[in-house]
Amino acid sequence: MSALQITGLAVTVPGGRRVVDGLSLTVPEGRIVALAGASGSGKSLTARSVVRLNDPSVRVEGTIRVGGLDVVGMGRRELRRLRGRRVGYAFQDASAALNPTLTIGRHLAETVRAHGAGDPRELGYGALERCGLDPEQVWEARPYELSGGQAQRAALAVATVLEPDLLIADEVTTALDPETQAEVLDAIRAQGRAVLLITHDLAVAERWADEIAILADGRIVEQGPSGRVLAEPEHPFTRALVAASRLDAPFEPGEPAGEPVRSLRGVRRVLHGRGRTTVALDGVDLDVRAGESVAVVGRSGSGKSTLVGVLAGLDRPEAGRVLAGERDVWSLRDRERRALRRESALVFQDAQASFDPRYTVERVVAEALGGREGVAEPLERVGLDPALAARRPSTLSGGERQRVALARALASRPRILLADEPTTGLDVLAQERILDLLARLRREEGLAIVFVTHDPRVARRIADRVITLDAGTVL
Structure with a gap:
């Protein structure tokens, strides 16, 4: 029996655009099926349709059966029983899916109590351990x-x-380093349940998925065992994805690096949580020079994002110095420090959380320009249709939102770009465009780049040099 059977699925968004058109897909019991494709191709819309999580303005047609039950015809009460108990959904954007005011234990306990399933702490501890966390x-x-x-x-x-x-896993490994990726996906596979794995990472699909379906323009263009499809792709779009996933274009060194744009000297940063103290950075020394690209790699929790905050002058260290040229950032007056921050631009790992949810794409980018004229050019530079300017970022795919964030960051022509996982959520074709764009800006405009990534392939593709963080220390 199939855990999931989708037949003739059509998903139409406001404005009449049919994003998914006649999709049919089966996920057998105990098997992992990956759905891959370009950003905006309809992967997440398909996944959300399975548990009826799409916006009410989105029209869903076709047949969706979970364990033989008709999802499309379910009422609210039946859907509440389905979600969590029969179908688990892990979203791409964990920080948006979790309530920031609640503890992780409270999230788990509320889910268990809502279904009357047993002891919340016992079940919650087990779930955390299966996912590689210390309860x-x-x-x-x-x-x-x-x-x-x-x-x-x-x-x-x-x-x-x-x-x-x-389990519907919507880009759940996007923000994870390769070692943690493997731990999480090994845990998912060990549980033996059926999984619809939404991913843009073909290496993940090849290693962990039993089958893969390639989605292009709302239709599945190729499907079969992952090893065969990715080793011997038949459709032109699949061949393009496979070629781009290798990221083997030669790195083009920039001009000899200029003067330091940002420097750290003996920086120490300590983070305090409830009953926990974490040394995020410990004695870090670093120079980032004009026209230089520095990749920062390391495991999740190694201090990469904290390093970005310190370099931006947003996160004050307990010890050490943060220098902009010869000036100590934290010895400046507030007005001088604010002016200095305008020389740097940030792209955050969580693009959606960095936007005001009330703003359209146009207004998001216009903030960096000081006005709404000229918004089309930054969008086009990152491969987005300027027609998206009228939409809100929440209506875009994860990859499209990430490119909006990059467009905003580059619009003000900064001296240094601090990019925290900027290719997170992007399919390999979009990754290649972004990396080519950043390499050109570094080469032609002398832009200094600090590029945080968990993907060694991306680091090799973009960086003049790579530094590795481990427990806040540069190895």
């Missing part, structure tokens, strides 16, 4: 006190705490 460490923590990788694993634990028959 004692994270039970009382709030989502914002965790690293991006820890938050993603906590969200996965919430999705699987009731051990559902079907």
Whole structure:
């Protein structure tokens, strides 16, 4: 029996655009099926349709059956019983899926109590352990006190705490380093449940999925065993994805690096949570020079995002100096420090959380320009249609939102770009465009780049040099 059977699925968004058109897909019991494709191709819309989580303005047609039950015809009460108990859903954006005011333990306990499933702490601890987290460490923590990788694993634990028959994993490994990726996906596979794995990472699909379906323009263009499809792709779009996933274009060194744009000297940063103290950075020395690209790699929780905050002059260290040229950032007056911050631009790992939810794309980008004229050019530079300017970022795919964030960051022509996982959520074709764009800006305009990534392939593709963080220390 199939855990999930989709037949003739059509999903139409406001304005009449049919994003998914006639999709049919089967997820057998105990099997992992990956759905891959370009950003905006309809992967997440398909996944959300399975548990009826799409916006009411989105029209869904076709047949969706979970364990033989007709999802499309379900009422609200039936859907509440389905979600969590029969189908677990782990979202791409863990920080948006988790309530920042609640502890991780409270999230798990509420899910268990809502279904009357048993002892919340016993079930919650088991779910956290299956997802590679220490229950004692994270039970009382709030989502914002965790690293991006820890938050993603906590969200996965919430999705699987009731051990559902079907798990929908929507880009759950996006923010994780390769070692943590492997831990999470090995845990998912070990549980033996059916999984619909939404991913843009073909390496993840090849290693962990039994089958893969390639989605292009709302239709599945190729489907079959993952090893065969990715080793011998038949459709032109699949061949393009496979070629781009290798990221093997030669790195083009820039001009000899200029004067330091930002420097750290003996920086120490300590983070305090509820009953926990974490040394995020410990004695870090670093120079980032004009026209230079520095990649920062390391496991989730190693201090990469904290390093970005310190370099931006937003996060004050307990010890050490942050220099902009010869000036000590934290010895400047507030007005001088604010002016200095305008020389740097940030792209955050969580693009959606960095936007005002009331703003359209146009207004998001216009903030960096000081007015609404000229918004089309930054969008086009990152491969987005200027027609998207009238939409809100929440209506875009994860990859499209990430490119909006990059467009905003680059619009003001900064001296240094601090990019925290800027290719997170992007398919390999979009990744390649972004990396090519950043390489050109570094080469032609002397832009200094600090590029945080968990993907060694991306680091090799973009960086003049790579530094590795481990427990806040540069190795």
